[in-house]
Amino acid sequence: MPELGFSSCPSTEPRGLGKSVQVRLASKFYGDFAALKDVTLTVNPGEFLTLLGPSGSGKTTMMMAIAGFTDLSSGTILIDETRIDHLPPNRRNIGVVFQHLALFPHMSVADNVAFPLRMRGVPEDEVRVRVRRVLELVELPAFGERLPSQLSGGQQQRVAFARAVVFDPPVLLLDEPLGALDRKLRESMQAELKRLQRQLGITTIMVTHDQEEALTISDRIAVMSNGQLEQIGSPEELYQYPATPFVADFVGDTNRIMGTVRTIAGEFCTILTTGAIECTGQTRHGHDASVAALVVRPEHVLVGQEVADVANRFDGVIENVTYAGDSIKYVIRISREDTLVARTRNVRHQPRLRVGDATIVGWRPDDAVVFVPMNSISECRN
Template sequence: MRLPVSAKESFVEFAGVQKTYDGEVLVVKDLSLRIRRGEFLTLLGPSGSGKTTTLMMLAGFETPTAGDIMLDGNRIDALPPEKRNIGMVFQNYALFPHMSVAQNVGYPLKVRGVSKAETAERVVKALDMVELGSFAARMPGQLSGGQQQRVALARALVFEPKLVLMDEPLGALDKQLREHMQMEIRHLHERLGITVVYVTHDQSEALTMSDRVAVFNAGIIQQVAPPSELYESPANSFVAQFIGENNRLPGRIEAANGTLCSVVLGSGEVVSATLTSAAGVGQNCLLSIRPERVKIAPPDGAVDNRFEAEIAEVIYLGDHVRVRCRLDGGSEVVVKVSNVEDRPVLDIGSRIPLGWRAQDCRALDAA
C-alpha cells in the first residue's frame, strides 16, 4: 500500500475546498486532496458527485466557495484560467472547424505571443508526439473522432503546461477506439512524465489508466487509492458497489475477533468475513464478495465458507461464464468462471458446492 502524499511531495493540493452554486447545497464538501508531480490521478464517480466541478475549479472555470487550491506551492484559486499554465482536453474536442490541424495546435502559442518560427517548430513536435505529423494541413472535419481527440491532446501539450486536465475526453468514442485511446494517453503520460488529472464516470477506464483514483459520491471523496487497492480493498460499501461487479449480501455481525468476524445473513447462513468499515457486534453490515473470488467445487480446506447451491442462470460471455447460484438458505451469489477446457459442467437446475475465503469477503457498512 502506497503512503499518502506528503505536503513536500504535493504538486497540486486542495485544502478544505467547498463549492455551492445556490448558497445552500454543497456540490463539493470540504475537499482535501494532494496530487504528486507526474502522477495520473482520476476523479471517478456518478453524475452529480462533484468530480467535474472539482476539475473546473482546478482549471479556473469555477471559483471555490471556500478553501485553497495550490499548484506547485502557489495559490491559484484567484488566478484566471489563462494565467494557470494548465492544458485542458474536453469531451467534445473544442477544435476550431475553420482552422487546420496545425493552426488548432498552434493556437495556444499564438495567444501567448510565441513567434511564428518557434510555433511552427513546436507544432510539428506536438503532432509527432501524437503520431499525426502528416495531418497538419487537414481540417478537423476530415478527421475521425480518434484523430480529433489526438489533435486536442497535442494542443493541450504544445505550450508545455505544468498540468493537463482531461474532462471525459473519450466519452464520444466507440468502445474499441476508446480502449485504444486509453492506452495511447497512458503511454504518452509515461513517456512525458506530465501530471494528469482525469475525470470519468467509467470505472473500467479509471482502473486501466490511473496511478491513483479518487472515488467521489455526493461531493465527498470516499477513497483515494491505486486501482488494485480500490478493487481488492474497498473502504466502504459505496466504493465496493461502484468499482467492478460485486456480490452484496446484507447481514448482521454476530461476533468479531481482530480483523475477522462472523456474519449471519437474513436467510440464516453464517459467513466468516474480514471486518472493515462495518460497525461492531450486533450491527447490520453488507458483505462484499467479487464473483471471481467465489470458487465452484473448492477442495477441502481451500475456503472458510462452504455452501451447497443450485444453478439458477448461466450466461456465456466469451472468455468467462457468469453463473447465478441460489444457496440453500435462499441467498444468491454470482460466480465468474473462466472459460477453459476443464471448467465444470454448469447446467441450470443442477446442484454444486461453492465457497470463498474469509479474506475475500469484506464486511462493510450497511448504507
C-alpha cells in the first residue's frame, strides 16, 4: 500500500489526493432502453462536480458504472489515464457514499471507519491512528465507541464520509448523500462537505436532485436528461448561459414563453407569442424543436417604476402575490395566453402591489435568451 496521508499529514493545506476521472462514450442498455447514451465527461483532479437531473435521468447509473457496481454496455472509464472499467469495485480505489449503502448497524463507529483499512490489510496500530485522525477531521473524535443508531442523521452522514475517505481514495462518489436530512442540517452539511473535500483535495462527483445544493457546492455541474449530458459548466455558466431550454428550466426558476420567430437582428431575436406579444432576447441558435422559446429569470423581470425605458415593456395585471421573506413573487398576466413570474426584493415600507393592480412589466433584452429552432434561422434573418 502506498504512503497514506492520514497517518502522516495533519496540515490544513489541500492534500492534493485527487486524480482526473474520464468517462468516454459510456452507454448502458437494459434491453432496448438506454439508461446512459454516449456520455463523455472529464472531471479534473480535485474538482467537485455535481450530476444534476430529474429522476430516472441516469445519475445513479453513471455513479454505479464509475464505482464498478454496474458494467457499461460500451465505453471506457479512466482514472488518471489508466483504464478501470474492467476492474472489480474493490480494485478501483474509489470512496463511495451511496444513500442506500448505510453504516454497518452492529459495528461501532470506529469499526465502521476502520473497515476499508482492514479490508486492505493495513496493520492494526496504523488503523487506530488513521481512524482517530479521520474522526477528528469530521469532528466526531469522541464518538468511536458508539453504534450508528446512537447518532443523529448528520453525524451518521459524517461517519459515512469518514469511512469513504479513510483510505485516501483519489476519487469520491456521493449519491444523494444529504437526501435524508432536513433543510437546516442539510445546509450546514453542505458547507462541511465542501470544507472536507477541499482539505483533502479529493476529486468528487456528487449526485443531487436539488439544484440549489448543486449551485452552492459545485465547481462544475453536469446536467443530465434521458441518459445524456445536456450541458456541463460552472454554476454561473449554467445559470447565466443555459444551452437548452431544459437546462434553463432545471437550473434555477425561469419564465418560459413560447412563440414564433419574427426577426433576428444582430445578436437579438424577437418572437411573437401565442398571446400576440412581441418580445426580445439574446439569440441562441440550434434549438431542437419547432417553436421558439424565450426564457427570462424571475429576478430579471422588472415591475412598475423599475421598468423605466427597457425595450420590452408590457401592460400587466397582478394575478397572484406570494410573500417569501426576503422577496415577493408576483404572477403577472400580460396577455390572454401569457403570464410572467417576477421576483422583487422585499423592501420594508415600500408599497406592495396587490392582486388586480395594473402595472407595467418588462426586461432588458440581454437578460433574456431566445432559443431559436434550427429550421427558422435562415428564414428570419434581417
